[in-house]
Amino acid sequence: xxxxxxxxxxxxxxxxxxxYTHKKAAWQEIKEIAQKEGVADNLVLNTPSITQNFLDSKIxxxxxxxxxxxxxxxxxxxxxxxxRNFRDSIQEAMGKTEKFQSKTKSNNxxxxxxxxxxxxxxxxxxxxxxxxxxxxxxxxxxKICYDNKPKKSLPQALQTQxxxxxxxxxxxxxxxxxxxxxxxxxxxxxxxxxKQQLKGARFNKVGVxxxxxxxxxxxxxxxxxxxxxxxxxRYFSLKIKKANPEYFKTIIETIRNAI
Numbered sequence: 001x002x003x004x005x006x007x008x009x010x011x012x013x014x015x016x017x018x019x020y021t022h023k024k025a026a027w028q029e030i031k032e033i034a035q036k037e038g039v040a041d042n043l044v045l046n047t048p049s050i051t052q053n054f055l056d057s058k059i060x061x062x063x064x065x066x067x068x069x070x071x072x073x074x075x076x077x078x079x080x081x082x083x084r085n086f087r088d089s090i091q092e093a094m095g096k097t098e099k100f101q102s103k104t105k106s107n108n109x110x111x112x113x114x115x116x117x118x119x120x121x122x123x124x125x126x127x128x129x130x131x132x133x134x135x136x137x138x139x140x141x142x143k144i145c146y147d148n149k150p151k152k153s154l155p156q157a158l159q160t161q162x163x164x165x166x167x168x169x170x171x172x173x174x175x176x177x178x179x180x181x182x183x184x185x186x187x188x189x190x191x192x193x194x195k196q197q198l199k200g201a202r203f204n205k206v207g208v209x210x211x212x213x214x215x216x217x218x219x220x221x222x223x224x225x226x227x228x229x230x231x232x233x234r235y236f237s238l239k240i241k242k243a244n245p246e247y248f249k250t251i252i253e254t255i256r257n258a259i
Contacts, residue, residue, distance in 0.1 A: 012050050013094075015176045019169065020047060020090045021083070026165035028080040030144070030158065037155040043075040044068055044147045047090060048139040048173060049098040057135060059122035059259070062179035063115055064170070064194075066186045066232065067142035069150050072096050101133040111185065114233035118183060121252050122259070137177050141186055141193040143169065163196060170197040174222055181255055182222075184229035188212040194229065198222075203229070207250050214247070216254065226258045 020027075034040035046068035054060060073093035079085035106112055107128075116132050126132055143166060146152050153159070174182060184194060194217070195201060203215040206228070217227035230236065230251060 006052065009050055009052055009055055012055075012176055016048065016050065016094070016173070017087065017090055019172050019176065021087050023165060023169075024080060024083065024086050026161070027078060027086070030161050030165070031075060031078055031080060033155075033158045033161055034075055037158055039146075039155060039158070040076045041074070042146050042148065043144055043154075044072045045075050045078060045093055046072045046140050046143055046145075047093040047097060048137060049094040049101070050137055050177065051098065051101055051134045053131070053134040054137050057119070057123050059119075059181065060137070060177075060179040061115070061119050061122075061135070062137040062139070062174065062177055062182045064182060064184045064186060065111070065138065065140045066190050067140050067145040067150050071100075071147070074147070075144060097138070101136075101138065102131055103133075104129070104131060107132045110233040110237045114185070114236065115183070117248070118181075118251065118255075122181075122255070137179060139170065139173055141170070141184075141190050141197065167196050167199075170194075171199075171219075171221065174225065179225060180259065182217075182225055182227040184217070184227065185232055186229060187232045187235060188215075188229070191215075191229065206254055209247070209250065214250065226255055228254065 031040060034043055073089075073096050077089065077092070079089045100106075112132050115136055116126050119126060119135055126135055144154070144162060146154075154162070186194065191203070198217070198219050201217050201219045203211055203217055205211040206214040206216050213231070215229040217229055219227070228251060236247065
């Protein structure tokens with residue numbers, strides 16, 4: 001018999017699959033526009049997957065990054081000819097995310113080391129040799145980007161279609177997953193994407209820091225969830241940590257006071 005925890009994982013995973021497959025017509029249009037623009041072969045799709053280690057955590061931490069940084073499932077592989085093939089494609093894309101999170105590769109990057117340092121403040125510490133990435137629910141603001149130039153802007157027609165059709169996915173992901181904490185490790189330059197996807201969200205400065213440096217995010221549909229947007233860990237580690245050691249302390253204290 002499956003454990004209750006595993007049943008919860010399967011149920012939430014099924015809801016995530018349904019969230020994406022419900023938008024089949026939109027994905028089909030996006031793929032067609034990308035093909036017309038001649039970029040379909042160079043775009044990757046990033047879809048999240050839920051892990052058991054995340055569900056087993058006392059305090060559940062969701063990570064929202066910028067974009068997939070050129071890896072994952074190619075948009076050209078997305079099969080939209082039938083509902084079944086489309087569902088299989090979404091599951092395959094999610095499987096790539098799950099596979100990435102189930103390996104130790106990239107554990108030592110600044111991104112995941114920072115995520116682990118926050119996690120360890122509120123849960124049993126993750127062993128350095130463990131699968132660090134598997135303790136988080138991880139998604140990105142940009143679901144589609146270039147595989148070799150991830151920060152490059154998409155063709156306007158394609159970006160408009162994405163904004164119009166997929167801009168509710170993040171809000172729905174958070175509702176399905178229902179984490180205790182959402183950390184936007186995206187930096188202020190990606191706030192436009194966050195505000196598009198969490199319509200009505202309010203950004204407030206934290207402590208002595210300017211809103212651009214650190215923002216507490218509130219949303220009427222996510223009232224019991226602590227959401228902080230901070231600098232990308234690479235920038236945080238290189239620029240902020242030495243210049244202002246209070247930055248990390250403020251992150252932890254803000255979360256602790258809100259739990």
